[in-house]
Amino acid sequence: MTVAFYTLGCKVNQQETNSMRLLFERAGYKTVPFEEKADVYVVNTCTVTHVSDKKSRQHISRAHANNPEAIIAVVGCYAQNKPEEVGQMPGVSLVIGTQHREQIVELVEQAMSQNVVEDIQKAKTFEALPVALNVERTRVQVKIQDGCDRYCAYCIIPYVRGPVRSCPLSDVQKTLAHLSEQNVGELVLTGIHLMSYGKDLPGNQTLAGVIKAAAGLPGIGRVRLGSLEPALVDDSFVETLKEIPSNKLCEQFHLSLQSGSACVLKRMGRRYTTVQYKEAVERLRGAFPNCAITTDVIAGFPGETLEEHNECKAFLKEIGFARIHVFPYSRREGTCAAEMKGQLSKQIKQLRAKELILLGADMEAQFLRAQIGTNHLLLVEERGEGMCEGYTGNYCRVRAQYKGENVELLPVRIVGVEGETLIGECIGQNKI
Numbered sequence: 225m226t227v228a229f230y231t232l233g234c235k236v237n238q239q240e241t242n243s244m245r246l247l248f249e250r251a252g253y254k255t256v257p258f259e260e261k262a263d264v265y266v267v268n269t270c271t272v273t274h275v276s277d278k279k280s281r282q283h284i285s286r287a288h289a290n291n292p293e294a295i296i297a298v299v300g301c302y303a304q305n306k307p308e309e310v311g312q313m314p315g316v317s318l319v320i321g322t323q324h325r326e327q328i329v330e331l332v333e334q335a336m337s338q339n340v341v342e343d344i345q346k347a348k349t350f351e352a353l354p355v356a357l358n359v360e361r362t363r364v365q366v367k368i369q370d371g372c373d374r375y376c377a378y379c380i381i382p383y384v385r386g387p388v389r390s391c392p393l394s395d396v397q398k399t400l401a402h403l404s405e406q407n408v409g410e411l412v413l414t415g416i417h418l419m420s421y422g423k424d425l426p427g428n429q430t431l432a433g434v435i436k437a438a439a440g441l442p443g444i445g446r447v448r449l450g451s452l453e454p455a456l457v458d459d460s461f462v463e464t465l466k467e468i469p470s471n472k473l474c475e476q477f478h479l480s481l482q483s484g485s486a487c488v489l490k491r492m493g494r495r496y497t498t499v500q501y502k503e504a505v506e507r508l509r510g511a512f513p514n515c516a517i518t519t520d521v522i523a524g525f526p527g528e529t530l531e532e533h534n535e536c537k538a539f540l541k542e543i544g545f546a547r548i549h550v551f552p553y554s555r556r557e558g559t560c561a562a563e564m565k566g567q568l569s570k571q572i573k574q575l576r577a578k579e580l581i582l583l584g585a586d587m588e589a590q591f592l593r594a595q596i597g598t599n600h601l602l603l604v605e606e607r608g609e610g611m612c613e614g615y616t617g618n619y620c621r622v623r624a625q626y627k628g629e630n631v632e633l634l635p636v637r638i639v640g641v642e643g644e645t646l647i648g649e650c651i652g653q654n655k656i
């Protein structure tokens with residue numbers, strides 16, 4: 225039997241798809257590319273914006289077109305949010321949502337048409353899915369937390385991912401020890417609201433504890449963190465990061481800002497002000513001077529005035545980000561913001577998004593230029609004729625001439641920029 229996968233959305237979805245692929249392969253299935261004819265299709269959906277819903281539906285239809293006889297299983301957030309709607313789509317045999325993925329093989333084998341979506345708000349424990357390692361062992365994502373209880377006004381995620389559930393630290397440590405034996409280049413810690421890790425667990429089980437445990441293992445080259453909550457990047461958290469041996473922690477911190485206007489932040493229900501956000505950034509830059517601060521920004525939140533939009537732009541410039549992901553506001557039914565007055569037109573949202581994207585491109589180019597003359601460890605992901613490419617700890621893509629033996633982490637000095645890629649020269653390990 226063959227199975228094919230298509231994943232939309234975040235790192236957590238990507239990791240969950242890798243886990244489901246592992247479950248099918250353990251059951252004897254052969255994974256084939258999504259475009260090919262397969263006996264089973266698994267579409268792991270996202271519902272963060274209406275565009276994600278549309279793309280999810282498009283790929284469900286594509287699976288049906290690829291093989292009208294196939295079993296199509298739709299999992300993830302869109303399926304959790306609209307199970308009936310998904311279940312009525314042609315060819316859909318199974319709707320799973322954001323739970324019970326560990327039983328997906330059994331469910332697929334029982335499926336003639338089934339809907340196993342349950343009330344996610346009743347979910348109590350973390351669903352442990354196997355961690356899939358890619359053959360290159362370069363980068364592995366480990367999801368340690370699920371759910372979110374922040375209820376930001378625009379966000380549908382708490383309604384589809386449910387309450388905070390964390391993987392017990394002892395189970396996380398077992399997974400980390402197993403991965404360390406495999407010699408992994410980079411481990412990415414992910415979660416729906418990563419910094420809520422341990423909130424639901426007894427005793428002192430914290431994200432800081434997980435980071436230290438991972439960075440302390442010899443077989444894990446370095447640790448990268450998923451999205452962080454600005455309000456929780458306090459002195460003690462940064463002190464913990466500073467204790468991690470250099471080069472074992474990736475100096476890229478993704479702090480979702482969402483808006484640079486203090487009033488809009490308040491209406492969004494975000495739990496920090498622009499002043500507090502800036503303080504969090506300064507704490508990180510104080511500890512890691514050449515770190516990359518990356519972020520997400522929503523353009524055109526309901527009621528956003530031109531003045532607030534300009535305030536947002538000014539704040540983005542003041543911080544100077546390495547990369548900005550911009551999203552035009554997407555009205556999500558069931559969220560507070562969906563009922564707010566002052567919904568802006570599509571044109572205005574797209575116009576403001578375009579301005580922020582251009583601003584972000586300038587900042588990214590500045591950040592890349594500022595890397596010239598600095599030394600980094602490059603995680604080698606591709607090798608060609610005397611060349612290799614990959615990412616630095618502060619998440620810059622680098623190309624370098626290299627003819628030596630296979631290495632995971634290559635010391636390089638940045639000597640130039642070509643578009644969005646840095647040019648590196650190999651240097652001795654002692655120079656890092």
Ligand code: SF4
Nearest residue numbers: 372374375376379381
């Ligand atoms: S913190 Fe806010 S934006 Fe992030 S997942 Fe939770 S509700 Fe959504």
